[in-house]
Amino acid sequence: MKKFLFHIAVICITIIGVLFLADYSYTEIYNNSKPRNKIALAYLGEAKKYDVIFLGSSRANNHFVPNIFIERGFKAYNYGMSGSRLEESALLLELLLEKGTKIKNLVVEVDLNINSNGYSEGTRILFYPFLRKSNTIRSYYKNIPEFDQLYYFPFYKYIKNDAKIGARELFFTATQKPSHNMELFGFSPLEKTGKKMQYDLSRYHPKRNKGYEKIKELCKIYNVNIIAVTTPMCENTKNIKYFDDVVKLYPEIYNLEDVITDESCFSSCGHMNEKGAKKFTLYLLNRFFK
Amino acid sequence: MFFNSTPFAIFLPIVFVLYWFVFNRNKTSQNSLLIIASYFFYACWDWRFLFLLLFSTGLDYITGLKMYQVQTISQKKFWFWLSISINLGFLGFFKYYNFFVSSFADFVRNFGLTPHYATLQIILPVGISFYTFHGLSYVIDIYKNRITPEKNIIDYSLFVSYFPLLVAGPIERATHLLPQVKIQRRFNFKQAKESVYQILWGLIKKVVIADSCAQYANAIFDDYENMNTFSLILGAVYFAFQIYGDFSGYSDIALGTSKLFGINLLKNFDYPYFSRDIAEFWRRWHISLSSWFKDYLYIPLGGSKGGVWIKVRNTFIIFLVSGFWHGSNWTFIVWGFLNALYFLPLLLSNKNKLNTENIGKLSLRAGVKVFLQIIATFLLTSFAWIFFRSRSLSEAFGYIKRMLLNMKFDLQYLNIERYNYELLVLLLFFIFVEWIHRYKKEPFTGKYSYTKVVIGILVLILFGVYTEYKSFIYFQF
Numbered sequence: 001m002k003k004f005l006f007h008i009a010v011i012c013i014t015i016i017g018v019l020f021l022a023d024y025s026y027t028e029i030y031n032n033s034k035p036r037n038k039i040a041l042a043y044l045g046e047a048k049k050y051d052v053i054f055l056g057s058s059r060a061n062n063h064f065v066p067n068i069f070i071e072r073g074f075k076a077y078n079y080g081m082s083g084s085r086l087e088e089s090a091l092l093l094e095l096l097l098e099k100g101t102k103i104k105n106l107v108v109e110v111d112l113n114i115n116s117n118g119y120s121e122g123t124r125i126l127f128y129p130f131l132r133k134s135n136t137i138r139s140y141y142k143n144i145p146e147f148d149q150l151y152y153f154p155f156y157k158y159i160k161n162d163a164k165i166g167a168r169e170l171f172f173t174a175t176q177k178p179s180h181n182m183e184l185f186g187f188s189p190l191e192k193t194g195k196k197m198q199y200d201l202s203r204y205h206p207k208r209n210k211g212y213e214k215i216k217e218l219c220k221i222y223n224v225n226i227i228a229v230t231t232p233m234c235e236n237t238k239n240i241k242y243f244d245d246v247v248k249l250y251p252e253i254y255n256l257e258d259v260i261t262d263e264s265c266f267s268s269c270g271h272m273n274e275k276g277a278k279k280f281t282l283y284l285l286n287r288f289f290k
Numbered sequence: 291m292f293f294n295s296t297p298f299a300i301f302l303p304i305v306f307v308l309y310w311f312v313f314n315r316n317k318t319s320q321n322s323l324l325i326i327a328s329y330f331f332y333a334c335w336d337w338r339f340l341f342l343l344l345f346s347t348g349l350d351y352i353t354g355l356k357m358y359q360v361q362t363i364s365q366k367k368f369w370f371w372l373s374i375s376i377n378l379g380f381l382g383f384f385k386y387y388n389f390f391v392s393s394f395a396d397f398v399r400n401f402g403l404t405p406h407y408a409t410l411q412i413i414l415p416v417g418i419s420f421y422t423f424h425g426l427s428y429v430i431d432i433y434k435n436r437i438t439p440e441k442n443i444i445d446y447s448l449f450v451s452y453f454p455l456l457v458a459g460p461i462e463r464a465t466h467l468l469p470q471v472k473i474q475r476r477f478n479f480k481q482a483k484e485s486v487y488q489i490l491w492g493l494i495k496k497v498v499i500a501d502s503c504a505q506y507a508n509a510i511f512d513d514y515e516n517m518n519t520f521s522l523i524l525g526a527v528y529f530a531f532q533i534y535g536d537f538s539g540y541s542d543i544a545l546g547t548s549k550l551f552g553i554n555l556l557k558n559f560d561y562p563y564f565s566r567d568i569a570e571f572w573r574r575w576h577i578s579l580s581s582w583f584k585d586y587l588y589i590p591l592g593g594s595k596g597g598v599w600i601k602v603r604n605t606f607i608i609f610l611v612s613g614f615w616h617g618s619n620w621t622f623i624v625w626g627f628l629n630a631l632y633f634l635p636l637l638l639s640n641k642n643k644l645n646t647e648n649i650g651k652l653s654l655r656a657g658v659k660v661f662l663q664i665i666a667t668f669l670l671t672s673f674a675w676i677f678f679r680s681r682s683l684s685e686a687f688g689y690i691k692r693m694l695l696n697m698k699f700d701l702q703y704l705n706i707e708r709y710n711y712e713l714l715v716l717l718l719f720f721i722f723v724e725w726i727h728r729y730k731k732e733p734f735t736g737k738y739s740y741t742k743v744v745i746g747i748l749v750l751i752l753f754g755v756y757t758e759y760k761s762f763i764y765f766q767f
Contacts, residue, residue, distance in 0.1 A: 171712065
């Protein structure tokens with residue numbers, strides 16, 4: 001039995017050793033490789049000078065075309081992230097600003113994402129590889145229930161979130177596989193044109209949003225001009241009054257929901273296709289950047 | 291409490307320590323502890339069904355004794371059929387009631403009638419198919435005078451409720467398990483070490499192979515209408531590896547866990563995807579169920595004795611019942627039927643017992659032949675799995691129709707970033723490891739075992755799917 005217990009002890013030590021080693025290796029690879037997502041780009045990329053950056057959810061990621069700005073001589077990048085909430089956008093902005101990135105204008109999409117004060121698990125995970133190295137990320141997440149496991153338990157963050165930052169993503173990062181998210185200066189175009197589109201916003205009610213407040217606060221500190229906008233929905237949207245309520249709650253937000261109404265410009269009710277995105281970006285450029 | 295969960299990782303060492311350090315005086319104390327642990331294990335699933343387990347144990351224990359004590363054949367028959375009907379009655383009620391009622395209603399609707407019927411909102415008790423079959427084999431063996439009934443209620447209770455095999459087998463026989471339960475177990479280092487390796491290998495099969503394949507197979511099966519022929523073939527192949535990794539992984543963990551307590555369970559898998567024909571596949575896949583059906587259904591029906599018609603009839607019966615055993619859905623019955631069809635040519639040409647030996651060293655020519663046979667058997671099996679995986683027959687036929695008619699072979703699905711080639715590489719590596727260790731229970735024993743264990747741990751940690759605990763497929767049966 002002693003022999004067996006010793007054998008088990010050796011296996012347990014091996015497991016612990018592997019966990020520490022794997023955690024260290026993963027963290028080092030993610031922290032020293034070419035960024036494959038916008039969060040890594042914000043944290044690891046060089047401090048740049050932007051005339052305009054875009055923030056928000058997929059309704060920013062799919063709707064703002066930086067190339068149109070670039071063609072007019074602006075330095076622009078779309079940091080919108082599909083599935084993200086403003087909580088993650090705020091942290092991303094903080095990472096950019098604290099390392100010295102100069103941003104003149106920030107266009108932030110604020111509409112459906114202030115229906116609640118929630119967070120996006122899928123996007124939050126992408127910050128975890130930098131948890132040990134970044135004080136900003138650490139202090140941002142120090143109060144989440146899982147923080148101790150994520151921070152102290154070796155490899156927990158990677159094992160628990162293997163679909164996003166596990167072996168597969170590590171391999172792509174290590175081999176510098178290009179990511180579609182990073183092409184076109186962060187803009188992800190949608191191709192298809194939707195049919196019989198509809199959306200129900202009956203249960204949506206805008207609420208004061210901590211993430212948005214944080215973004216405003218950061219813009220004030222770092223002297224960034226903030227342009228908060230709503231973006232278009234398809235015609236067949238129930239309770240479109242929601243967008244008026246957004247403006248009532250935050251009067252500084254520009255309601256651009258009805259700027260694009262042509263159905264051929266939409267891929268789905270909440271997302272414009274590339275044609276719609278180009279039209280909308282052009283409108284934005286002409287209205288705010290003349 | 292899944293075998294691949296944290297609660298089990300805590301539960302098992304506690305039971306192990308108590309078993310070998312506190313309750314090790316005699317076999318009664320060892321068995322008592324294992325019974326308590328088994329009931330706790332079962333209660334973790336749903337404590338309300340403990341009564342079923344207790345009832346099933348009590349029923350077979352009493353009827354077994356009665357059959358042995360009574361004087362006349364008719365009395366013996368009475369107790370035998372009482373046990374059989376109650377056992378099957380419970381199984382039928384919990385597992386098949388809704389199926390029969392809705393199938394009957396569908397049938398009646400064909401005649402223009404509108405039946406009013408009620409299905410029941412009942413949860414299937416975990417492991418009911420397994421422990422019912424356990425009890426049935428015990429009662430049948432007593433009835434057939436193969437064994438004498440067990441008088442010790444503690445030993446018998448452990449035979450029925452032993453936790454490593456309680457929820458998904460292997461389906462044990464009284465002749466194999468009871469003699470081991472009736473003696474005090476002594477600790478054996480070599481056996482314990484092997485058991486840890488077998489658990490590790492089972493975990494790798496489940497967490498690395500099955501759960502990775504599950505992501506891909508689910509994505510393809512759930513969206514089969516938009517998949518091309520190549521993707522649909524891949525979907526079937528991924529599911530074939532998912533179910534193999536899942537169930538054989540479970541079995542390895544069950545066997546390894548049991549061996550930690552000095553009890554050997556029946557082997558359930560023997561590298562089935564290296565089978566050269568369907569008959570061999572069924573000798574290597576879910577062996578404890580196949581042999582159960584062979585011994586308690588096929589042979590009593592006449593087996594392969596008698597004319598061609600009897601052979602064919604018995605073959606179809608055994609495969610259809612086997613399909614139906616898996617679940618109350620026509621998909622399982624068609625899956626069984628399809629396997630019977632595959633088996634038929636071998637049976638009729640008396641070639642169903644050709645490949646009974648393991649594949650040894652082969653010349654190049656023989657190797658190519660064997661390789662092609664293995665591939666053909668695997669493809670047939672994977673095709674049948676489509677029915678097993680689909681939620682309904684219409685879904686299965688829709689999947690097959692699109693697979694056969696679409697005829698587009700571009701790497702549609704694999705081009706999407708989330709789904710890529712690395713799983714195929716992982717599967718090829720897994721097949722390679724299984725092939726070179728096909729004579730062993732797991733690949734870790736032998737030369738360089740520590741190095742291999744370290745690699746195994748690395749693979750388990752780095753390539754496992756841990757996003758959530760994935761239940762074992764066979765737990766639903």
